[in-house]
Amino acid sequence: MLRLAQNKRVKISADIELVDRLVGVQRVVKVTKGGRTFGFSAIVVVGDEKSIVGIGLGKSKDVATAIQKGIESAKKNLVRLPIYKGTIPHEQSCKFKGASVLIKPASNGTGVKAGGAMRAVLESAGVKDVLAKSKGSSNPHNLVKATLKALLELRDPRTISIQRGITIDKVFNG
Numbered sequence: 001m002l003r004l005a006q007n008k009r010v011k012i013s014a015d016i017e018l019v020d021r022l023v024g025v026q027r028v029v030k031v032t033k034g035g036r037t038f039g040f041s042a043i044v045v046v047g048d049e050k051s052i053v054g055i056g057l058g059k060s061k062d063v064a065t066a067i068q069k070g071i072e073s074a075k076k077n078l079v080r081l082p083i084y085k086g087t088i089p090h091e092q093s094c095k096f097k098g099a100s101v102l103i104k105p106a107s108n109g110t111g112v113k114a115g116g117a118m119r120a121v122l123e124s125a126g127v128k129d130v131l132a133k134s135k136g137s138s139n140p141h142n143l144v145k146a147t148l149k150a151l152l153e154l155r156d157p158r159t160i161s162i163q164r165g166i167t168i169d170k171v172f173n174g
Contacts, residue, residue: 010078021120024140044070047124054078082156086128094150098137117143
């Protein structure tokens with residue numbers, strides 16, 4: 001999976017209510033001497049829609065079990081993201097294997113302008129207004145991981161203002 005920043009990790013507590021979204025289910029086939037063996041892999045995004053999100057992959061012989069394993073895996077990989085006024089603090093682009101993503105902050109009322117796999121991650125994270133573009137591979141596994149990697153590389157405006165010794169308004173307005 002992705003190497004996640006240790007300081008952004010979140011432990012599951014009773015007050016966090018998580019919503020899961022199924023990004024995709026793939027049927028995989030293993031051909032053996034005795035015939036074909038079918039299996040399923042499911043990629044799931046879990047989030048509280050208030051800046052906490054996690055992704056997981058589940059594999060099994062049937063779809064329901066694969067989805068359940070994906071949800072459990074996603075709950076173990078929760079991270080906190082810097083969401084500022086319903087959008088992201090700054091523009092970010094990132095690449096994971098063949099998938100490249102570009103995420104830009106948007107003004108209030110724009111909505112989430114993103115494709116399927118990216119949309120699931122952004123909505124689960126609680127981003128309300130954002131412009132996103134997927135470049136390169138359209139593989140949902142790599143797109144989800146590239147989106148989460150881009151969101152993890154975002155810098156919080158509060159920490160930037162403390163590091164520079166200026167106010168938050170000065171960070172955004174110069």
